Amino acid sequence: MNHEPPERAAVAALAEEFLVSLREWIAIPSIGADPAHHGDVARSAHWLADALRADGWPEVAVWDEGPALPAVYACWPAEDPAAPTVLVYGHHDVQPVDPLEAWEHPPFAGVVVGEELIGRGASDDKGQVAMHLLGVRAHLAATGATAPAVTLKFFVEGEEESGSPHLADLLAGHTADLACDLVVFTDTPLYARDAPTVNTGQRGVLGAEVVFTGGTSDVHSGRVGGGIPNPATAIARLVAALHDADGRVQLPGFYADVVEPTAVERADYAALPFDEADWLAATAGGARAVAGEKGWSTLERVWTRPTAEVNGISGGYTGPGLKTIVPRDASVKLSFRLVPDQQPARIASALREFVAAHTPEGVTAEVRLRGDGVPPYAVDVTHPANVALYDAVQQAFDQPVRYSRTGGSGPAAVLHDVLGVPVVYLGATLPDDRIHAPNERVVLPLLLRGAEAAARLWRSLPERLS
Amino acid sequence: MNHEPPERAAVAALAEEFLVSLREWIAIPSIGADPAHHGDVARSAHWLADALRADGWPEVAVWDEGPALPAVYACWPAEDPAAPTVLVYGHHDVQPVDPLEAWEHPPFAGVVVGEELIGRGASDDKGQVAMHLLGVRAHLAATGATAPAVTLKFFVEGEEESGSPHLADLLAGHTADLACDLVVFTDTPLYARDAPTVNTGQRGVLGAEVVFTGGTSDVHSGRVGGGIPNPATAIARLVAALHDADGRVQLPGFYADVVEPTAVERADYAALPFDEADWLAATAGGARAVAGEKGWSTLERVWTRPTAEVNGISGGYTGPGLKTIVPRDASVKLSFRLVPDQQPARIASALREFVAAHTPEGVTAEVRLRGDGVPPYAVDVTHPANVALYDAVQQAFDQPVRYSRTGGSGPAAVLHDVLGVPVVYLGATLPDDRIHAPNERVVLPLLLRGAEAAARLWRSLPERLS
Numbered sequence: 001m002n003h004e005p006p007e008r009a010a011v012a013a014l015a016e017e018f019l020v021s022l023r024e025w026i027a028i029p030s031i032g033a034d035p036a037h038h039g040d041v042a043r044s045a046h047w048l049a050d051a052l053r054a055d056g057w058p059e060v061a062v063w064d065e066g067p068a069l070p071a072v073y074a075c076w077p078a079e080d081p082a083a084p085t086v087l088v089y090g091h092h093d094v095q096p097v098d099p100l101e102a103w104e105h106p107p108f109a110g111v112v113v114g115e116e117l118i119g120r121g122a123s124d125d126k127g128q129v130a131m132h133l134l135g136v137r138a139h140l141a142a143t144g145a146t147a148p149a150v151t152l153k154f155f156v157e158g159e160e161e162s163g164s165p166h167l168a169d170l171l172a173g174h175t176a177d178l179a180c181d182l183v184v185f186t187d188t189p190l191y192a193r194d195a196p197t198v199n200t201g202q203r204g205v206l207g208a209e210v211v212f213t214g215g216t217s218d219v220h221s222g223r224v225g226g227g228i229p230n231p232a233t234a235i236a237r238l239v240a241a242l243h244d245a246d247g248r249v250q251l252p253g254f255y256a257d258v259v260e261p262t263a264v265e266r267a268d269y270a271a272l273p274f275d276e277a278d279w280l281a282a283t284a285g286g287a288r289a290v291a292g293e294k295g296w297s298t299l300e301r302v303w304t305r306p307t308a309e310v311n312g313i314s315g316g317y318t319g320p321g322l323k324t325i326v327p328r329d330a331s332v333k334l335s336f337r338l339v340p341d342q343q344p345a346r347i348a349s350a351l352r353e354f355v356a357a358h359t360p361e362g363v364t365a366e367v368r369l370r371g372d373g374v375p376p377y378a379v380d381v382t383h384p385a386n387v388a389l390y391d392a393v394q395q396a397f398d399q400p401v402r403y404s405r406t407g408g409s410g411p412a413a414v415l416h417d418v419l420g421v422p423v424v425y426l427g428a429t430l431p432d433d434r435i436h437a438p439n440e441r442v443v444l445p446l447l448l449r450g451a452e453a454a455a456r457l458w459r460s461l462p463e464r465l466s
Numbered sequence: 467m468n469h470e471p472p473e474r475a476a477v478a479a480l481a482e483e484f485l486v487s488l489r490e491w492i493a494i495p496s497i498g499a500d501p502a503h504h505g506d507v508a509r510s511a512h513w514l515a516d517a518l519r520a521d522g523w524p525e526v527a528v529w530d531e532g533p534a535l536p537a538v539y540a541c542w543p544a545e546d547p548a549a550p551t552v553l554v555y556g557h558h559d560v561q562p563v564d565p566l567e568a569w570e571h572p573p574f575a576g577v578v579v580g581e582e583l584i585g586r587g588a589s590d591d592k593g594q595v596a597m598h599l600l601g602v603r604a605h606l607a608a609t610g611a612t613a614p615a616v617t618l619k620f621f622v623e624g625e626e627e628s629g630s631p632h633l634a635d636l637l638a639g640h641t642a643d644l645a646c647d648l649v650v651f652t653d654t655p656l657y658a659r660d661a662p663t664v665n666t667g668q669r670g671v672l673g674a675e676v677v678f679t680g681g682t683s684d685v686h687s688g689r690v691g692g693g694i695p696n697p698a699t700a701i702a703r704l705v706a707a708l709h710d711a712d713g714r715v716q717l718p719g720f721y722a723d724v725v726e727p728t729a730v731e732r733a734d735y736a737a738l739p740f741d742e743a744d745w746l747a748a749t750a751g752g753a754r755a756v757a758g759e760k761g762w763s764t765l766e767r768v769w770t771r772p773t774a775e776v777n778g779i780s781g782g783y784t785g786p787g788l789k790t791i792v793p794r795d796a797s798v799k800l801s802f803r804l805v806p807d808q809q810p811a812r813i814a815s816a817l818r819e820f821v822a823a824h825t826p827e828g829v830t831a832e833v834r835l836r837g838d839g840v841p842p843y844a845v846d847v848t849h850p851a852n853v854a855l856y857d858a859v860q861q862a863f864d865q866p867v868r869y870s871r872t873g874g875s876g877p878a879a880v881l882h883d884v885l886g887v888p889v890v891y892l893g894a895t896l897p898d899d900r901i902h903a904p905n906e907r908v909v910l911p912l913l914l915r916g917a918e919a920a921a922r923l924w925r926s927l928p929e930r931l932s
Contacts, residue, residue, distance in 0.1 A: 203688065207788040216752030220902070222669065222874025225803050226773035227764045228746070228753040233709070233776050236798075239699055240706030280694070285794065286682030287694035289828025298693045307692035310699050311791050316778035317799060322673040322836045324801045325777050328751065332702075333783060335790045337691050362755025370788045408688025436686070 005395070007455040010141035011448050014134055018451075019117070019444065021051060022130045023110035025092075026119040032069055032093035032162050041158050044092045045070035048129070048156060055137055057154075063174070068166035069093060069158035073177055076136070078151045084465045085151040086458070087180040089415055089423075090129035090187060091160035094121035095436045102438035115444050122442040123433035128186045129156055131428060131447045135454025142455055150461050153180060160187070163371070164411045171418040181465065182385050183415045184457075188406045188427040193443065195272055196397040197404035198390050199425035200265060201303070201378035204338035205409040206347050207311075207370030210238065210355055211331040212363050218316065218325040225326055229362040232315035232330040238358045239332055242308045246294035249308045249336075251350040257341045261304045261405070262381060268402035269299045282432055303405035307337040337407065344373025375413035378405070379424055386424045388464035389457055393426070396453035426454060471861070472608035473921040477914050480603055484917075485583070485910065487517060488596040489576030491558075492585040498535055498559030498628050507624050510558045511536035514595070514622060521603055523620075529640070534632035535559060535624035539643055542602070544617045550931045551617040552924070553646040555881055555889075556595035556653060557626035560587035561902045568904035582907040589899035593908040594652045594916070595622055597894060601920025608921055616927050619646060626653065629837070630877045637884040647931065648851050649881045650923075654872045654893040659909065661738055662863040663870035664856050665891035666731060667769070667844035670804035671875040672813050673777075673836030676704065676821055677797040678829050684782065684791040691792055695828040698781035698796040704824045705798055708774045712760035715774045715802075717816040723807045727770045727871070728847060734868035735765045748898055769871035773803040803873065810839025841879035844871070845890055852890045854930035855923055859892070862919035892920060 004012075030044035031037035045062045052060045052074045064070040072092065097107040097120050105111040107120040121127070132154070139148055155178060157167060171178060191197040212231040219228070244250055261269075279298065280287045292301040301307075315330025317323035336347055352367050359365040379386050381403060394401040412423045428450025434440045470478075496510035497503040511528045518526045518540045530536040538558065563573040563586050571577040573586040587593070598620070605614055621644060623633060637644060654665040678697040685694070710716055727735075745764065746753050758767040767773075781796025783789035802813055818833050825831040845852050847869060860867040878889045894916025900906045 205688065205790060207790065209788070214753050215746075215750060219749075219751035219753070220874065221773075221775045221777060221801055222671065222803065222872075223897075224750045224753070224768055225775045225801070225873065226758045226771055227756055227768040227873075228750045229755060229757040230776055232779045232798075233705055236702040236705030236776065236779065239702035243699070280681075283685075284681060284690045284694045285685035285792075287680050287685070287690070287792075287828060288830070289695060290693055291695040291826065291828055292692045302690055302693040305692055307687075309687045309691045309790075309792055310696055310702065310782060310796075311687060311789055312782035312784045312793065313698045313702065313796060314780045314784040316776060318778045318780040322675070322799055322801065323777055324671065324673065324775075326751075326775055327778065330776075330779060332698075333788055335687055335691070335788065337688065360757070362753060362757055364754070406688070407691065407693075408686065431689070 006142035007138050007452045010138035010455065011134060011452045014137055015448055018130065018134045022117065022127060025126050025130065026110040026121050027108050029108050029120070030093050031096050032159055033096055038069060041069045041093055045072050045158060048072045048092055051133060052154065055133060063170065068170050071158050071170060072154065072156040073174070074154040076148055076152045078149060079145070079147045083150050083462050084182065085153065085180040086182045086184055086461065087153040087155055087178060088132050089155055089183055089185045090132065091125045091157045092129060093158045093161050094126070095124070095161050099438065104439055116441040117444055118439060118441045120440055122440055123429040124435035124440065125160065125187045127442040127447055128427055128429060128450070131450045132186055132454055134451040138451055139455035139458040143459060148458050150458055152458065153178065160411070164414065167411050168414050168418055171415070178419060180419060180421055182421055183419060183423040185412050185415065185423050185425050186427055187410055188425050189429040189431045189433065190427065190446065191272055191404045193430060193446065195402065196393060196399055197402050198393055199406055199427060200381055200403050201340065201405040202376065202410050202412055203407055204342065204344060204374045204376035204413065206336045206338060206344040206373035208348070208351055209331055209333045209368040210235065211329060211366040211368065212359065213329040214363055215328055218328050221324040221326050228326060229360050230326050231363055232327050234360050234363050235313065235315060235330040235332050238355065239310055239313065241358055247292050249306065251347065251354045253350055254306065254347070257343065257346070258306060259340045264381060265403045266300065269297065272299065272402055272404065274299060302407040304339055306339050306342055309335050311335050338376045340376045340378040342376060344375060348373070374409040374411065377412035377416060377423060380422065383422055384464045385422060385461070388460050389424050389426055392453045392456040392460060395456055396449045426450065426457070473604050473918045476604035476607035476921065477600060477918045479607070480600055481914055484596065484600045488583065488593060491592050491596065492576040492587050493574050495574050495586070496559050496624070497562050498625055499562055504535060507535045507559055511538050511624060514538045514558055517599060518620065521599060529636065534636050537624050537636060538620065538622040539640070540620040542614055542618045544615060545611070545613045549616050549928050550648065551619065551646040552648045552650055552927065553619040553621055553644060554598050554650045554652060555621055556598065557591045557623045558595060559624045559627050560592070561590070561627050565904065570905055581910050583910055584905060584907045586906055588906055588908040589895040590901035590906065591626065591653045593913055594893055594895060597913045597916045598652055598920055600917040604917055605921035605924040609925060614924050616924055618924065619644065626877070630880065633877050634880050634884055637881070644885060646885060646887055648887055649885060649889040651878050651881065651889050651891050652893055653876055654891050655895040655897050655899065656893065656912065657738055657868070657870045659896060659912065661868065662859060662865055663868050664859055665872055665893060666847055666869050667806065667871040668842065668876050668878055669873055670808065670810060670840045670842035670879065672802045672804060672810040672839035674814070674817055675797055675799045675834040676701065677795060677832040677834070678825065679795040680829055681794055684794050687790040687792050694792060695826050696792050697829055698793050700826050700829050701779065701781060701796040701798050704821065705776055705779065707824055713758050715772065717813065717820045719816055720772065720813070723809065723812070724772060725806045725844070730847060731869045732766065735763065738765065738868055738870065740765060768873040770805055772805050772808055775801050777801050804842045806842045806844040808842060810841060814839070840875040840877065843878035843882060843889060846888065849888055850930045851888060851927065854926050855890050855892055858919045858922040858926060861922055862915045892916065892923070
């Protein structure tokens with residue numbers, strides 16, 4: 001009879017303490033979007049710093065220098081000075097909880113229902129950061145060492161839910177502290193409970209608003225209708241021109257830099273369980289059909305293909321009833337999801353060019369970019385660190401593991417660009433954890449598997465990266 | 467040396483009394499859209515009824531039977547029972563006055579500045595109804611008779627600014643009272659002070675809202691963007707498909723019933739003074755270019771061509787900043803200006819057909835019509851009554867008179883359809899009278915010319931219609 005692997009046993013032994021501790025952290029409403037809760041964001045940072053110190057981390061700091069909300073940094077050097085250094089990235093700020101009445105349990109009570117822990121941040125991202133604290137403890141317990149096999153650093157920011165506006169500056173200001181050989185990014189889910197996956201990428205995003213203005217005021221459509229340009233019609237024609245009949249985005253050069261996923265990844269996506277009706281109901285907000293770029297499956301479309309989506313459109317009279325006017329102006333909010341190696345700045349230029357080409361005579365156009373955008377990121381799946389991570393996840397989950405990606409956006413590319421090292425992804429939550437929504441939950445046994453995977457990874461990495 | 471024509475002299479003699487009386491009427495804030503002013507609408511009706519009685523009208527009634535706001539009816543039979551009967555249509559309800567702070571004089575004070583009378587309703591439509599009271603007095607004074615040469619009826623409704631929702635019912639309930647050979651419709655302007663015109667038509671209108679719904683909730687565009695239909699994109703594509711590159715509306719059969727203006731009318735439009743820059747600034751709300759259906763001038767476009775205009779469009783997130791969602795739904799408010807012989811019901815069917823053909827898979831469409839619409843109307847310019855009216859206006863204004871039309875909509879077709887008689891237009895206001903806007907005014911000398919034209923018309927009609 002086989003013994004249980006030491007990492008699994010160590011995790012099991014620490015599981016109860018882990019849950020008590022995570023519930024304590026969830027009780028702190030660290031809502032970054034709400035200035036009234038910025039004190040709680042600081043409390044959350046200090047809670048994490050104290051927890052790290054209690055775990056024996058020799059170097060722990062709360063970075064609260066402004067303008068960024070407090071971030072937590074910790075370092076635990078390996079005994080072997082030649083061992084690689086790994087930086088774990090996560091965040092401790094959480095989303096707002098409205099509508100409060102839709103929660104079945106108070107969002108900061110950390111109620112446990114069966115195998116699930118309910119609460120804001122349980123999945124995104126306190127649960128996964130706590131999973132890493134547990135992973136380090138299990139690694140030490142499993143190896144019997146007093147220091148990890150790799151030099152471990154934690155960097156847990158407080159502004160991810162606000163779009164990480166100061167992250168690049170914060171990283172640039174602490175390059176010596178943060179110097180590492182690898183980033184393990186922990187803010188992405190598994191594909192499904194019965195289909196664990198290793199995430200290999202996130203799409204980027206560029207947001208913009210286009211405003212078309214005609215005259216100086218709304219005008220009565222009886223008096224002038226049919227005789228002047230209608231900015232709302234013009235904005236509709238701009239939007240209609242964004243895609244061709246095959247669903248391909250028509251910005252000039254939009255696909256020039258697109259790198260397609262590898263054959264291994266596409267084969268994995270095709271092998272994942274996918275029920276279209278389930279996906280539409282559970283993931284796609286009750287949408288009634290799939291749609292998108294011709295020639296790609298739904299998972300490929302949402303993980304690996306760039307998009308142009310209308311997030312909002314408005315112009316003219318939008319109240320009850322009718323008001324017969326030709327509107328003065330109209331606008332559309334667009335977001336472009338980007339994939340490697342598209343760059344937000346190049347897409348912004350292409351958008352300006354496209355808008356100029358679709359602005360009719362008598363209409364003036366304004367393109368307002370929403371920041372600089374977030375670049376996309378994809379892992380080199382053949383990188384030894386990714387292979388090691390893949391193996392650790394497969395061992396921890398006792399199941400075949402496939403590759404997946406995430407359609408949303410995160411700061412992986414920023415970490416890669418500023419720190420100059422590869423980023424790999426280790427996450428153990430689920431896409432239906434209701435993050436950003438009422439009744440957020442996390443499935444506790446999955447977090448324990450994730451902690452085991454992390455513990456196995458720390459043990460294996462020195463050899464794999466040598 | 468010629469004597470002044472007797473109608474002109476009679477109008478001049480009554481001008482001072484006319485102004486006193488009109489200012490009194492304007493002082494009553496008969497704002498039909500505001501229930502708080504419905505008592506004032508009734509007061510306005512009774513003021514008019516009293517004024518008619520004071521002028522000697524033998525039969526005067528306020529129709530206040532609900533649900534319509536009070537209307538005024540009056541009849542003054544001709545001495546000759548074989549004389550034609552003419553019904554004058556106007557309205558005594560007025561538009562709201564917001565924004566009040568934009569008025570240079572109180573809207574109900576009836577301040578006179580030079581040749582202009584300032585006030586809500588001065589032009590639309592109390593001024594023109596009062597002009598007709600003056601016209602009848604002048605007619606009697608000029609002819610020296612104790613009864614008019616034609617049997618005159620007045621019908622002055624109280625709901626025109628609300629879209630005359632009960633007009634057809636009101637007319638149908640009083641067909642014996644309202645029986646006539648001709649309607650003189652008095653709620654349209656001259657083309658310009660130095661270019662008097664006889665109006666020969668109004669466009670109709672059909673309003674509708676189209677709602678496209680995808681799923682049951684907004685969804686995060688990172689998670690599903692590129693994989694499901696976007697209702698806002700779909701509504702934009704619907705709107706973009708409404709017109710072809712030549713600006714022609716693409717509803718099936720949209721132009722099937724369109725009757726083009728006569729050669730005489732088109733020649734008149736071409737001969738009217740038209741400065742594009744002035745029109746854009748003064749009439750078109752500061753629009754920067756003309757635009758519209760290929761092959762037609764601006765005046766033809768706004769007077770004689772049917773349109774499809776977006777009055778409002780909305781969907782998804784329209785607040786400050788960005789929210790990266792695929793919206794659950796999107797909608798567009800459309801109005802179609804119609805020209806003879808387009809019928810609102812047929813256009814409504816064509817719209818439903820068009821929307822069905824442009825609803826993508828996975829999106830459900832709802833078409834909400836805004837009532838039954840208002841049918842268009844055009845005068846047969848060769849009708850003897852119109853020729854008589856044209857001659858009367860030319861004599862009264864001492865200038866060449868041309869034909870014009872009105873791009874907006876009114877109940878002329880309803881009067882025509884229910885009463886079964888021709889409708890002709892007699893108005894003496896101006897397009898830049900700021901009706902429906904702050905600082906509404908009327909140019910008093912033009913109203914006097916209009917009253918003279920009416921007086922001349924009543925004298926000439928028995929012979930012209932015999």
